Amino acid sequence: VYQEQVMQIAQKLAGFSLGEADILRKAMGKKVFMLVQKEKHKFIEGCIKNGNSKPVAEKVFSFIEPFAGYGFNRSHAACYALIGYQTAYLKAYFPAEFMAALLTSDQDNLDRVAIEITECREMGIEVMSPDINESFEKFTVITDKVNGKSKERIRFGLNAIKNVGHTVARAIVEEREKNGKYKSLTDFIERVRHKDLNKKSIEALAKVGALEKFGERNALVNSIETILAYSKNYNKLASTNQNSLFEASEIKLPEITLAKVPPASKKDRLSWEKELLGLYISDHPVKEYADYFQKVALPIKHINSEHINQNVTIGGIVSKVKKIYLKNQKTMLFATIEDLDASLEAIVFPKVLEVTESVWVEEKIISVSGKISNKDGELKILVDSAKLVTLEDLDHFKRILTTQKKNGNYESKKNISPTKLIITLPPNFNQDILKQLSAYLDKCESGKIKVYLIIENSKLETPYNIKLTDKTISNLKAISPTAQISVS
Template sequence: QVKYDHPMLEKILKDTYGCMVYQEQVMEIVRDMAGYSLARSDEVRRAMAKKKKDVMERERQIFVYGGDGIEGAVHRGVDERTAQKVFDQMMDFAQYAFNKSHACAYAVVAYQTAYLKCHYTAEFMTALINSFISSADKVAHYMRYLKQCGIKILPPSINHSEKYFDVQDGAIRFGLAALINVGDSIEAVFEERRKNGLYQDFVDFVKRNVSSLNKTQIESLILSGAFDEMGVKRSQLMEVYDRIFKNAQTDEKRALSGQMSLFDLSGQATLPAVELPDIPEYDDKLKLTLEKQKVGMYLSGHPLQKYAEQLMQEAWSVEKILARAENPETVRDMEGLTVELAGIFSQLKARTTRRSKQMMANATFEDLTGSIGVLIFPAAYEQYKDEIQMDEICRLRARVAVGEETELLLEAVQPYTGPGQKPAWSFKKQEYKKEKTPKPAMVRELRLTLEEEDINKIRAIKNALEGCYEVWGASVKVLVRSTGKRYTLKSVKYSAELREKLENILGMHNIEVI
């Protein structure tokens, strides 16, 4: 049963079950409870729309007690505590408020896209990927998602791919414009194919497109596997493509200038034949590495495939971690849990911290079941930077951090030797664990617990954190024990003073420093 903080709210919030959902509802509340005019209530709406908290805070005194020709809620018979509580709710609501028409339009779009994703998954994902086709990281992200969904991804093909990703027989064919260093100029290749038919072989392709492509683009097409269907090895084409391209350029110049060669007079082909060398294909590791450089991900195989049976014996996998972190029944057990798993680092971006200027990194770790983000703090990065090698199978030890996106906090890395491996993890940089009270600079997480969703305590917590926010500080996570809800707040600079403030609000037993 819906309960209203004041009878005036019932007619305003009845349609949304007592919750503030639309900006128009706030406009009605300030008019009915405090006597705002239509114009003044619209000013409040605009302040909310632009997320102007300072303006909203100034309106508090006017809303509760009156001023500037406004009567105020107290003078209209609303007790002060209720008026403050309602305004607190409006302040929280201002963080995500939209007008009704905007919200309804988004609801329709959300319903439509959800329907399309459910019933036309391949088509929906194809359109989504094409909207990010110029971002290799985004394309790779959604391609991994497709694999997890069981949707087949067809490799790049010079005769069957289009410029953009498209659906072919229920599978998604890789679009050539998504290849690194290829881009929009590939359109000429498709125009030529539509006009004069499929390409017969590599030489035919080069001859017909020599004026529209460069050698860098051709190299990307070769290493991505776009010519694999023609029965030639990538290693062979990489050996000869430069000569074939130069011959094609020479022939084109000769044709444009009206010159004739001995080959023309004798009736032979204008392109001198270039024989493919009798050399082996690249080994799997090199082939996949080169492929990933041009595609942004592995398509024809995976470096971990040969370890598939061993990896199945591991206690943890990426898929298992993410599934348990998303399950309401197991999420509490996962938060802060130390796990060990085997896989490869598929992405690594090192950077310096803002305050100490130390090196740290954000990485992506993947196994055959999925991928997960890994945060590598300076101490771990300094100790294990030599062991963290891209695309090399390894075993890592990390703590699970559950938030908007579950990620791992790296503790150690070692080479992978098998499922029975018992690594002697070393922690040269972890002496701070022996201290009873963590040093402020080493605190990575601040966990707060509320027995129930008490708006006054939540507001007091936010006030305590105000002025302590720091991008690379300790993440703040709040658990509401009665509902099981979890919230992640902005990171803060931890200090004894901050802890004392929080203890006064929550009590010592409801604060945990990691």
């Protein structure tokens, strides 16, 4: 029995109006016992008035009453199961098209877009920067031939670029569809004569790489005034010549010449992408630190409910900072830390902020240690300590890696190796794990790396000093996949 059938039974047997039948449906669906009993009395009376016996009315009601316990869930489960099957089918057989549609539907939610682009990468689908000759208004699948085989990629939509309005995006696409691809910057400016193609929109297109086929990003940005002057002169001449013997197509102005300036730095390019697309698309500032964070930090995407109340270390770029001024005239801070695949909100209380304030600057690369909390139903890290990760740290780490390759382990004759191995066990861990860890560490070769355990926020020093290798780390992770293993 489903909702609509309950309403039909009430209408035909008890003479309920559509509105009255809906009240009965809601009472059952929301399991309001008192209201169900009231409606039951009304239902039986209605059935008797319509010539049905009381026993029949009671039997019918007893048949539909259990609906309150399963009907709503079952009918919705069937719908969701069908939708789930359809989406799974589309994602399996049309992965690029499915992800492009998903990105378009979420283009106003940058957190979702970032997650979905990461998923695209894991699926082997490249998401490319906007391009004036390939992008449409929405995220679009582009098919190219690579070594004789078709390769599908997703091109960023023009609507998703900040400062490029929907009307401008539509004008760019419609003109291209009508008269072909844009051959040059001059050709683009002459053909797209939309009132909203102004300084902000042209600059945004240049900064995100949409005009990169016509010139390097920094050269375009430094030529905005030249481009605007050309557009103004061309439109003026076109307007004048509409009333003359000449056609607009006969207007000839010198080609736009771009400024001769150094190319945009990687930092500038990524900063522009973050500002105007809401995320990094051509590269990621954390990428060159990936090996470093792989050794000393837990990837944010791996943090889950098992880590609640555990101490962890994460690393990434500071993407948002918000200071809060408290009544006691002290300051606390909320920040978003973003690594290659995910982001996490960090909460910095006044005492910690006093000693780490210089760290909390947007676009700085940092490492953060603290306890995972599910405050407000969302996972966050309550910061105990934080530090900048500098290029010097990266160089130091690379020297360690070089030494590892030479020695085949983590220890260095030059005294630049880590000295601690820290194993953080999850809450409610199986006691057998401790026995397995102890048995394995007993077999490890003696060395200079001291082993520590963190159990329920307590740091315990073990009697083990071992020689650490990549195989050691792998074996420890195999014993306890949910444990966090770090070296310092």
